[in-house]
Amino acid sequence: MEEDLDEGDISKVRILESLRINIGEAKNLTSAKDCSCTVRLDQEEVYRTGVKEKTQCPFWAEETTFDVPREFRQLSFFIHEKDWMKRSDSVVGKVALRRDDLHRYHGKDQWFPLQAVDTDSEVYGQVQVEVRTNEVLGGDGASLNKLTVRVLEGNGLTIIHNQCDPYATVTFRNETKRTKVRRKTVDPRFDESFQFELPKTSSAADTKTNYSFEDEANKHDLKIAMWNSASLGEGVFIGEVRLTLAAINLSSGVHKAWYFLKPRENSKQSRVELGSLRVRINYQQDHVLPSQYYGTLRDILLRSPEIEPTSASAVEILGDLVKDKVDAARPLMRLFYYHNAVVPLIKSLAHHEVSDTSDPNTIFRGNSLASKCIDEFMRMEGLHYLYDTLRDLLENIYDERKPCEIDPSKLKDGDSLETNLANLRQYVEKAYQAIVDSAMGCPTALCECFYAIKEAAQKRFPEDPDVKYSAVSGFVFLRFFAPAILSPTLFHLRTDNPDEQTSRTLKMVSKAIQTIGNHVNPDKLSNVNWKEEYMSPLYLHILNEAHMDGIKKFLEVISSTSQAQVKAIEAPITLKEGVMIKRAQGRKKFLGFGLKNFKRRWFQLTNHELTYSKTKESKPLCVISVNNILAVERLEEDSFQMQFMFQVVQPERALYIQANNCVEEKEWLDILFNICKTNKNRLHYYHPAAFKNGHWICCKATAETAQGCTQVTGGLPLSICLDIDPDRELERIHCLFMAHLQKLHSLQDACATQAVYQGLPLPTQTPVSIEDPKTCFATVSSMLSEILALEQKHNQFKKIRQRLTEYGSKQSPIGDHNCNSFH
Amino acid sequence: MREYKLVVLGSGGVGKSALTVQFVQGIFVEKYDPTIEDSYRKQVEECGLSCMLEILDTAGTEQFTAMRDLYMKNGQGFVLVYSITAQSTFNDLLDLREQILRVKDTDNVPMVLVGNKCDLEDERVVGKDQGVNLARQFGNCTFLETSAKAKINVDEIFHDLVRQINRQTPDPRKKTNKKKQGSGRSCVLL
Numbered sequence A: 001m002e003e004d005l006d007e008g009d010i011s012k013v014r015i016l017e018s019l020r021i022n023i024g025e026a027k028n029l030t031s032a033k034d035c036s037c038t039v040r041l042d043q044e045e046v047y048r049t050g051v052k053e054k055t056q057c058p059f060w061a062e063e064t065t066f067d068v069p070r071e072f073r074q075l076s077f078f079i080h081e082k083d084w085m086k087r088s089d090s091v092v093g094k095v096a097l098r099r100d101d102l103h104r105y106h107g108k109d110q111w112f113p114l115q116a117v118d119t120d121s122e123v124y125g126q127v128q129v130e131v132r133t134n135e136v137l138g139g140d141g142a143s144l145n146k147l148t149v150r151v152l153e154g155n156g157l158t159i160i161h162n163q164c165d166p167y168a169t170v171t172f173r174n175e176t177k178r179t180k181v182r183r184k185t186v187d188p189r190f191d192e193s194f195q196f197e198l199p200k201t202s203s204a205a206d207t208k209t210n211y212s213f214e215d216e217a218n219k220h221d222l223k224i225a226m227w228n229s230a231s232l233g234e235g236v237f238i239g240e241v242r243l244t245l246a247a248i249n250l251s252s253g254v255h256k257a258w259y260f261l262k263p264r265e266n267s268k269q270s271r272v273e274l275g276s277l278r279v280r281i282n283y284q285q286d287h288v289l290p291s292q293y294y295g296t297l298r299d300i301l302l303r304s305p306e307i308e309p310t311s312a313s314a315v316e317i318l319g320d321l322v323k324d325k326v327d328a329a330r331p332l333m334r335l336f337y338y339h340n341a342v343v344p345l346i347k348s349l350a351h352h353e354v355s356d357t358s359d360p361n362t363i364f365r366g367n368s369l370a371s372k373c374i375d376e377f378m379r380m381e382g383l384h385y386l387y388d389t390l391r392d393l394l395e396n397i398y399d400e401r402k403p404c405e406i407d408p409s410k411l412k413d414g415d416s417l418e419t420n421l422a423n424l425r426q427y428v429e430k431a432y433q434a435i436v437d438s439a440m441g442c443p444t445a446l447c448e449c450f451y452a453i454k455e456a457a458q459k460r461f462p463e464d465p466d467v468k469y470s471a472v473s474g475f476v477f478l479r480f481f482a483p484a485i486l487s488p489t490l491f492h493l494r495t496d497n498p499d500e501q502t503s504r505t506l507k508m509v510s511k512a513i514q515t516i517g518n519h520v521n522p523d524k525l526s527n528v529n530w531k532e533e534y535m536s537p538l539y540l541h542i543l544n545e546a547h548m549d550g551i552k553k554f555l556e557v558i559s560s561t562s563q564a565q566v567k568a569i570e571a572p573i574t575l576k577e578g579v580m581i582k583r584a585q586g587r588k589k590f591l592g593f594g595l596k597n598f599k600r601r602w603f604q605l606t607n608h609e610l611t612y613s614k615t616k617e618s619k620p621l622c623v624i625s626v627n628n629i630l631a632v633e634r635l636e637e638d639s640f641q642m643q644f645m646f647q648v649v650q651p652e653r654a655l656y657i658q659a660n661n662c663v664e665e666k667e668w669l670d671i672l673f674n675i676c677k678t679n680k681n682r683l684h685y686y687h688p689a690a691f692k693n694g695h696w697i698c699c700k701a702t703a704e705t706a707q708g709c710t711q712v713t714g715g716l717p718l719s720i721c722l723d724i725d726p727d728r729e730l731e732r733i734h735c736l737f738m739a740h741l742q743k744l745h746s747l748q749d750a751c752a753t754q755a756v757y758q759g760l761p762l763p764t765q766t767p768v769s770i771e772d773p774k775t776c777f778a779t780v781s782s783m784l785s786e787i788l789a790l791e792q793k794h795n796q797f798k799k800i801r802q803r804l805t806e807y808g809s810k811q812s813p814i815g816d817h818n819c820n821s822f823h
Numbered sequence B: 001m002r003e004y005k006l007v008v009l010g011s012g013g014v015g016k017s018a019l020t021v022q023f024v025q026g027i028f029v030e031k032y033d034p035t036i037e038d039s040y041r042k043q044v045e046e047c048g049l050s051c052m053l054e055i056l057d058t059a060g061t062e063q064f065t066a067m068r069d070l071y072m073k074n075g076q077g078f079v080l081v082y083s084i085t086a087q088s089t090f091n092d093l094l095d096l097r098e099q100i101l102r103v104k105d106t107d108n109v110p111m112v113l114v115g116n117k118c119d120l121e122d123e124r125v126v127g128k129d130q131g132v133n134l135a136r137q138f139g140n141c142t143f144l145e146t147s148a149k150a151k152i153n154v155d156e157i158f159h160d161l162v163r164q165i166n167r168q169t170p171d172p173r174k175k176t177n178k179k180k181q182g183s184g185r186s187c188v189l190l
């Protein structure tokens, strides 16, 4: 890795951002209405919570995770309340955070005061202006200085009430001039120039070189404001730029730059208390270098399962360094998954973990690297299996809403304990049956992983006949089925949050399943009697010999590697579903362009087909086999004047679909794109815009069947791992090591010292006990040199990028220090 | 009767259920399944007044964090448990406490730090001084080394917590009793 970062490589460095947002609760809202909270990237809503009824302190505890699909400056949260009279939402207040500040709140719950929302301060977008001074001859023959201001274009302006018909005004001293109105666009092109007279100065030379109005600088501000044209009266303010000529460098006579629009001058933020909002934000930005730079780091990590002792392996060292083991487990598992090396890793981690456990009752119960890795792997490999197993059960519980409360102190009036117990029993039996019946459907790789766990546990506690069951059930029940039943949304099994009664039912079913899953031995039966009393009548029924046998058999099957992998006819796996808008596919030549051609539909993508129907429950109106998806591409916005549109190209025609927002658009495109990649008939050329009015908007070809005019988006080579980006995971791991560089250095020192003083009492106290100083030293040293080399590449990259960024360009407008944010 | 909502938190396997059941039922059982969420009610006397404790025994695994927010919001007093035989369970508590304070939006939350399994002196890896120091870091909260098995300091945890809650938000009934009770007792209001 001695060679310098190539300038050409710069364009290959990818900046990837992801957000995990946890919307906790709000408090002290000014009124108790029905409220919800939305998350926005700049102006665009990307997530909306459920509605909490009639409360001044709504509690949501909802989480959303997504890759950021585009540039954004500001992340904001709006609290909306339902106004039944107006049948619409009104905004109570907001919290706005600049992207550049997000790292300050990383991973911690935080309360933010709500701010008022008004058009004077709700400002987005940017504008390009050109300012020049020139001398002209006045009517009396004397030379006059003129100031010419040219408003070129705007970009990403604020949308007010779904409308944006912008115009600009230019004000110099007390004189205001305005452009024409541009209709229906947030990116207006004006290109209009305005001239103003400059005050006379003693020396003409001065004016040309560096204009300065020393004393009156502020009086001569130049102001460019944007307005949203209204049919009646004055336009609505959408942002402005204030310039001081003194501050502009006019040495070349011309100054041309992009500026961020700002809130209105003198707009006062009202200091009224609107309440506050608690959120937790994880914002991650990775600068991913081209693959070749990560080769060595990858090899060191992938070698981990072979290193003896395990504690001296790179993976285990990483696990020791980071505090929250999930941070390490996630990228590690994705990397190992990509390289098809998960099982050996889990095996070595599991053996290492049990060697540290002295009580078989606490096996795998802590939050260790091993348990987090297995947990992560179950979610990656087992989500479809989970979905197939629990879907019907959850649908029943959600739809039927039978009362199941069996705690006498919580019983509602009119409810009968017996009926509720019978209801609950029925759900628990159904859950039990679904789970034991699913044994053969458990993915092979998961079975291998459970086998490794079982083996490790048995080897460590050979005298304990039940430990092999409790070790496996500690994952498959405690960390998989039980939490999935408890919170289906967290496992993407449902998109809707359960109401209070349903939540309670889910909780009891989850507890019962966890208890059944842990009972394989009648000797331990009496123990449950000491736990919550109200649950005993239920346990009396469900903890019987037949169930114990069933659970044992289930655990045996899913933890054996020799099981005949004869899966029944492979059931289709749902990959993604949700509501989107699609354009009528009719082949009638002259479709109108009214909105009636666009309809909301429920889309479902499985590994076999893409379908849509009127509602989730109804029969599909259209079925497109995956083999007939020849290409999946974005659709140019101009085609229908609609955002977030993409096309699914089939042999006969294309289906045009509009996603709800940029995040969903990216998610659908990514998954469809990956599905399509596996298609042998996949197209190589496509039309980026629609076929309308008898021709393709993009290439003007008149035959609807004309071959595409643009090459399809190139992809990475086909791989089974549909959405793993190994370089990105390696970059994450690199960052984790960098964050603990100091600890890594002291570990290296400690190893060196212990290796030298082998057998002698140690001269200094070492922070950790090191099993095998020599091996550990070797691992740490190779890792350190690799991490530092990578970091150097990053620094080079940063420098080059800084050099290439031009302040005032469209990518980096002037004035990014005053957006509408808190602080 | 005044109700007290208490929450027992800590990593898996440290003895949260063992402590709770020992306190509520007076018994120690060698093996409990990992908990999802159990709630118990127990009536106790504190300063001559009877109190109804509602104790929430929670899951130690992080799969259940969505629920954690809710009981942090609703709980009035918290028992933070680690095992003196496992260093990592001790390390986990810093973040847990921070999250409670953040959710509650205050620095003053009734809390007891508990180092459990003190009967296993041979397997001890977390020194008592470490516990004392952590308690100091936690704004001088109460610290107890306990054993659910040997029944050491178990009741003390819950009684101390009730007293802390009383100190923070005095029992309204107390005012009327004040004269009768005199002022010599430790649990009298400040």
Ligand SMILES: Nc1nc2c(ncn2[C@@H]2O[C@H](COP(=O)(O)OP(=O)(O)O)[C@@H](O)[C@H]2O)c(=O)[nH]1
Binding pocket: A359, A361, A362, A365, B010, B011, B012, B013, B014, B015, B016, B017, B018, B019, B029, B030, B031, B032, B033, B034, B035, B060, B116, B117, B118, B119, B120, B146, B147, B148, B149, B150
């Ligand atoms: N020796 C000893 N073992 C304990 C003690 N408390 C709990 N245990 C054991 O530790 C294991 C886990 O206890 P449990 O209460 O289920 O932990 P939880 O996950 O925190 O609820 C069980 O096997 C208990 O028997 C204790 O004070 N001393």
Ligand SMILES: [Mg+2]
Binding pocket: B016, B017, B018, B032, B033, B034, B035, B057, B058
């Ligand atoms: Mg427990």
